[in-house]
Amino acid sequence: MKRRDDVIKWVCALCLSCGMASCGIDIPKEVPSSYETITVEESDIVLPMKFSAKLKGQADVTISPQISGQLMKICVTEGQQVGRGQTLFIIDSRNAQHELESAQANLQAAQANLQAAQAQANSAKLEYESNKNLFDKKIVSSYMLENSQNNYRQAEAAVSQAKAAITQAQAGVNRAKVNLGFCTISSPVSGVIGEIPVFAGDQVTPMTQLTIVSGNQQMEAWFSVTESIIESGISSGMKHSDMNAHMATLPDVSFVMKNGTEYPYKGRITSITGVVDATTGSLSCKATFPNPDGHLFSGAQGTIVLPIKSTHVMVVPQTAVVRLQDKALVYKVMPDSTAKSITVTTTDTGNGKDVIITTGLSIGDRIVAVGANNVQEGQKVLFPTEEKNE
8 A cells, every 4th residue: 555655656757757857947956065165274473371360550558557656637538649758647746746846956055065074074184284394393293194195095085985875866856757757657669559548546556457549550460371372382491581672572462451441551561570470380470551641550450462473383263173072083084975974172262253273183184164064974074066048
């Protein structure tokens, strides 16, 4: 019964074909289409290497008092731009002022003592010289001469002591002036005021952190370079003395903020530490960025993009690579136009459309560039183009 049904279907199809032919209708032929392919070539490409980074002001300074006392006035606010030498805080200066006045009084007393000692020394000198003259004339005894000489020496010693007392008193005045100056705390750099955790009226000591002034005219982005990149050429076999010359040859770097916005000014790598961290296997690097508009803030995080040029590499489109779990395959076109799967290793280019083939292919190989996901092993992927009848 089934054989009879197949025969009927075949006869019907034959009749339909004959009918269409008799009516002058052409039956379209099925023409297989070729896959899009490329020939692997050697080329150069710039790879944007990315590293997590944290910003720090080039001159971040912790502000702490040099003396203990009551904080009388806070002259700035958080986030305020300040200049070098601008007053930030004022500490109660009354004790320091009293110490200065007392030190100045001690200096005046020491100066008066010196004048008295010098006068006494002058008198002792005159007496000694007079007795010496009389002794030469044998008018006075040697006892009187020696006694006057001893008095003169004691007077000179008293002058020396008085001068030492003046030096000490002057040091006390200078120290009191410095302490008085410490009562007014000024910014050592130009920058931005950070958090202020204290309030007017608080008792502060040299252990108290008043704020941080971030010198934000130049910002430093700190990041780590992995050991694999180090070995690939950034500092491979480099002496510390050659580091500055090498950094000068490195390209400008970019800073991408957390929201994906690229900072408009380029930076330069200005520091590479000479010791590999044994724990992370990396070097710490620093890139310096100009910050004329104050858009970068100390403590902010982002991404450093370092463009590294790779030469003589095989670059293919991502569409040519088929990912199967932990493997990457491409389909190589064989001489008979069939596809053969080749396991390859790849490196991302960072541009979202290409990859670098590091192993598995050779220059001149032809591979399927588009539609590789639909190709099967041994499938024919290239067909001759049908010639059109004129």
